[in-house]
Amino acid sequence: xxxxxxxxxxxxxxxxxxxxxxxxxxxxxxxxxxxxxxxxxxxxxxxxxxxxxxxxxxxxxxxxxxxxxxxxxxxxxxxxxxxxxxxxxxxxxxxxxxxxxxxxxxxxxxxxxxxxxxxxxxxxxxxxxxxxxx
Amino acid sequence: xxxxxxxxxxxxxxxxxxxxxxxxxxxxxxxxxxxxxxxxxxxxxxxxxxxxxxxxxxxxxxxxxxxxxxxxxxxxxxxxxxxxxxxxxxxxxxxxxxxxxxxxxxxxxxxxxxxxxxxxxxxxxxxxxxxxxxxxxxxxxxxxxxxxxxxxxxxxxxxxxxxxxxxxxxxxxxxxxxxxxxxxxxxxxxxxxxxxxxxxxxxxxxxxxxxxxxxxxxxxxxxxxxxxxxxxxxxxxxxxxxxxxxxxxxxxxxxxxxxxxxxxxxxxxxxxxxxxxxxxxxxxxxxxxxxxxxxxxxxxxxxxxxxxxxxxxxxxxxxxxxxxxxxxxxxxxxxxxxxxxxxxxxxxxxxxxxxxxxxxxxxxxxxxxxxxxxxxxxxxxxxxxxxxxxxx
Numbered sequence: 001x002x003x004x005x006x007x008x009x010x011x012x013x014x015x016x017x018x019x020x021x022x023x024x025x026x027x028x029x030x031x032x033x034x035x036x037x038x039x040x041x042x043x044x045x046x047x048x049x050x051x052x053x054x055x056x057x058x059x060x061x062x063x064x065x066x067x068x069x070x071x072x073x074x075x076x077x078x079x080x081x082x083x084x085x086x087x088x089x090x091x092x093x094x095x096x097x098x099x100x101x102x103x104x105x106x107x108x109x110x111x112x113x114x115x116x117x118x119x120x121x122x123x124x125x126x127x128x129x130x131x132x133x134x
Numbered sequence: 135x136x137x138x139x140x141x142x143x144x145x146x147x148x149x150x151x152x153x154x155x156x157x158x159x160x161x162x163x164x165x166x167x168x169x170x171x172x173x174x175x176x177x178x179x180x181x182x183x184x185x186x187x188x189x190x191x192x193x194x195x196x197x198x199x200x201x202x203x204x205x206x207x208x209x210x211x212x213x214x215x216x217x218x219x220x221x222x223x224x225x226x227x228x229x230x231x232x233x234x235x236x237x238x239x240x241x242x243x244x245x246x247x248x249x250x251x252x253x254x255x256x257x258x259x260x261x262x263x264x265x266x267x268x269x270x271x272x273x274x275x276x277x278x279x280x281x282x283x284x285x286x287x288x289x290x291x292x293x294x295x296x297x298x299x300x301x302x303x304x305x306x307x308x309x310x311x312x313x314x315x316x317x318x319x320x321x322x323x324x325x326x327x328x329x330x331x332x333x334x335x336x337x338x339x340x341x342x343x344x345x346x347x348x349x350x351x352x353x354x355x356x357x358x359x360x361x362x363x364x365x366x367x368x369x370x371x372x373x374x375x376x377x378x379x380x381x382x383x384x385x386x387x388x389x390x391x392x393x394x395x396x397x398x399x400x401x402x403x404x405x406x407x408x409x410x411x412x413x414x415x416x417x418x419x420x421x422x423x424x425x426x427x428x429x430x431x432x433x434x435x436x437x438x439x440x441x442x443x444x445x446x447x448x449x450x451x452x453x454x455x456x457x458x459x460x461x462x463x464x465x466x467x468x469x470x471x472x473x474x475x476x477x478x479x480x481x482x483x484x485x486x487x488x489x490x491x492x493x494x495x496x497x498x499x500x501x502x503x504x505x506x507x508x509x510x511x512x513x514x515x516x517x518x519x520x521x522x523x524x525x526x
Contacts, residue, residue, distance in 0.1 A: 005255070010263040024269060038396070039264035045382055064393050065289035068337040069275055075253040077275045085276040087394065097271040097396060110292045124468075127273060129211075134188035 004076040006125055014039045015054045020126040029055040029091055059116035060133070063100070064124040066108035070071035084108055088130055094120035099129045135378035139226035140362040140369035141519070142236070143355035144486045149317055149477030152246045153349040157192045158200050160351035161242035165201060166352035174364030174373050179355070181207035181234025185215075185241040186247030190252055192242050202273035213259070215279075216378065216386060217432060219515040223343025225356035235357060240479045242264075242351035248345055253278025253398040268386055269331040269395060279387070280333070281346055283431040284336040286388035290433065291338060293392070293401070294448035298338050303454045304432035305342045305474050310460060314469025314498045315482075319346055320475040322361045343415065343432040345473035352482035354489075369495075370492045371520045373506075374415035379408070386513050389437045389447065404443030409517040411508070419443060422508045424467050424491060424501050426484045429472040436460075437512035439467075461499060469499045485509065492521040 008016050019026035027036040027048055030044035031051035043050055066086040072078045086100045086108050100108050101117060114130040147153075147160040147169025155163075169176060182203070187193040187210055198205045201218035209224035211217035218241075225237035228434040250256035257277045260270030269282030276285075291295060305324060312318035325343060332341035362369035383393040383402075390408075412419055419442065427438040436450035444465060459467040470476045470487035477483050490496040491504040500508075510516035 001145065005257075005277075007263055008261050008263050013263050028297070041264075047384065064399070065285045065292070067284040067288055068277070068283070068334070070334045071336060073257075073277045074275060075255070080275070082337075083275055084283065085271065085274050085285075089399075090226070095393075096267065096274060097265065099274050100178050112450055 005074070012042060016040050019054070020118060020128050025057045025116050026054045027057045027094060028052045036092040036094055037052060038096060043075045049112070058091050061088045061114060063087070063108050063110050063112045064089040064095055065110060068107070086130065088114055091134060096128070100132065101129045103130045135230050137375065138359045139229050139356055139372045139373065140359045141354055141489050142357045142365045142369055143168045143174065143364045144489050145169070145171055145353045146483070146486060147351040147490055148480070149350035149479065149483065151346070151348050152318065155246050157242040158196060160349065161192055161197060161353070162201065164242065164351040164353040165238065165240065168238065168355050171367065172355050176201065176203065179203055179236045179238045180205060181225065181228050181237030181240045183216055183221045183225040184210040184242060185239065185482070190243055190245060190248050191429060192240070197240055207237065212377070215428060215480050216511070216513055218338065218428060219509065219511060219517055220240060222354065222356070222485065222517055223375050223377070226375065227359045229356055229361070235361065236245045237356045239354040239356065239482070241482045243479055244349045245347045245478060248351050249473045250337055252347070254261065270510055277432060280336050280339055282385070283433055284339045285388040286340055286392060286394050287433040288504055289392055290389070291396065294449035294451065298340065299326065299330065300451040300455065301343060301432050302326050304435045305329060305428070307460045308429065308468050308472045308474045311469050311499060314473035315476055318471045318476040319348055320471070339431060342474070345430045346478045348477045350477050352479050352486055354482060354485055362398045366515055368493055369522055370489050371522050372517060373476065373520045374411045374417065374518035376411040384513070387431070389440055401447050403447040404441060405447045408441055408514060409443055411518055412456050417506055421506045422453060422465070423504050424469060424507045425467050426488050426507060427468065428481045428511045429468055429474050432474065434512040435467060436509055441512060441514055442508070442510050442516065466501055469496065469501065488519050492519055493498065
């Protein structure tokens with residue numbers, strides 16, 4: 001068996017992945033200018049403030065771009081080929097790379113409204129994925 | 135500090151796939167060929183500028199030790215193709231600042247042997263805490279630089295109604311250039327049908343939209359222009375330079391602001407800051423007789439043309455049609471075949487081609503009276519090379 005790559009978790013992004021464990025999408029958000037950002041960083045990339053707090057996001061957004069992977073780069077993903085990878089522009093502003101589930105072979109569409117779902121991979125890791133909103 | 139540097143010698147190994155030679159061996163061949171081309175001795179080289187270190191390339195200390203050099207200036211970038219311009223620029227800056235007399239830009243690549251590093255389980259570098267620098271997200275199955283280029287091109291096609299058939303003009307043109315080049319790996323003409331029928335790799339990038347995974351080495355020797363006057367070859371002047379553009383609205387494989395990763399989605403046409411390389415030199419874009427770029431994926435050629443204002447935002451897919459970027463066209467691009475069809479030597483195969491063009495030794499690929507050529511990338515850095523004639 002081959003294993004799927006896991007996120008590399010460090011001091012800056014640990015709260016994000018801990019949020020996924022709780023099935024909550026949280027974003028680092030600036031207490032001064034109010035903007036959320038991704039990937040998680042120690043300061044606000046807009047106003048450079050240190051006052052970052054983790055806030056619960058709506059979990060909704062739209063597809064800003066997508067691709068379908070046809071090449072078997074990862075042995076662990078071979079059975080999934082072809083599979084999609086999407087970038088979701090969250091309603092709070094930042095973009096997140098994820099997979100769209102429940103497409104049944106259809107192609108993702110730019111602009112499609114989506115919401116987060118959580119996939120408990122094992123006892124220590126939960127990945128966010130997205131589904132199309134009705 | 136006045137920019138007064140020139141390329142005084144070029145050398146390369148053979149280019150191929152699955153070459154048995156070590157990186158250092160390929161580098162040694164290229165190094166000897168560059169010294170012979172310039173008519174200088176090994177002891178004359180006192181600086182090294184390394185584009186790609188281990189594991190895909192060779193590190194500076196191994197080159198210096200292995201070739202018995204006495205080095206007093208070193209630049210080495212992290213392991214990415216994007217630093218080709220940077221490596222050449224640092225060589226130019228070093229000789230102008232007196233840190234070295236002759237800097238050897240050394241790029242020796244064994245992509246075939248080390249391809250596991252480029253994507254898949256070996257893509258350690260793509261699995262950073264914040265995601266890979268080309269948009270890699272291995273937990274979600276996205277790996278290798280191609281993934282990020284695909285995300286960007288998919289959005290570009292949506293925003294500007296560009297098509298895969300239009301994109302095909304890039305690899306088809308570069309293939310045509312490669313057919314004139316005995317060094318090129320891919321010499322079979324590429325038809326639109328073959329492009330469209332080739333397997334999809336990562337949508338919308340098909341096989342021939344992705345560059346070669348190949349092996350080879352190039353050495354480019356840089357000296358101060360006054361010193362170059364006494365050397366064997368006509369010096370090719372590094373007339374203008376501008377650096378990499380980076381920030382929240384930049385992504386390595388997308389036009390500024392297209393909406394990939396952290397970009398705002400507010401697309402901007404070429405701005406004056408994107409074209410500083412012209413403003414500083416007194417050369418105008420209309421003076422450029424050939425454009426050379428890092429064509430790891432065919433969309434990057436479109437994005438580079440837009441970055442430097444050869445066409446407007448979203449216009450490049452139409453602009454490259456009808457032979458415009460072919461030899462004999464308005465702006466020939468990558469006249470030796472580029473990374474897509476000649477070889478992937480980190481872009482240095484195209485730097486060599488620019489030097490041959492400006493020397494007038496490009497053979498059947500020669501651009502008539504080539505005097506001003508531009509190297510420029512999708513990520514915004516650029517170098518203008520001229521045939522040594524002062525322009526006013």
